[in-house]
Amino acid sequence: MKIKEEQLEKIQDQQAKINNILNEVGYLESRKHGLLHDLASINQDVEDFKIELEKEYGHININVEDGTYTNVEKEEVLENA
Secondary structure, rough: OOOOHEEEEHHHHHHHHHHHHHHHHHHHHHHHHHHHHHHHHHHHHHHHHHHHHHHHHOEEEOOOOOOOOEEOOHHHHHHOO
C-alpha cells in the first residue's frame, strides 16, 4: 500500500525545503563564526594600538572625528581601570 502520489510529492517538497533551510542555517553559522574571529582579531589590534598611543601620549581621550585629544585626569584613569 502507498499514499497518494500528490501526498508523497508534498512530503518530499516539505523535506526539501527543510533541508535547504538547515543547509542555509549551517552556512550562516559558519559565516558568523568567521566574523566573530575577525572581530576578536580587530579588537586585539585596537587594544595593542591603545597601548602604543598611551606610551607616546599618556592617558588621553581621542576625538575620532578630528584627531584632537584631551588629557585624562588620574582619578578618571583609576575609575576606568
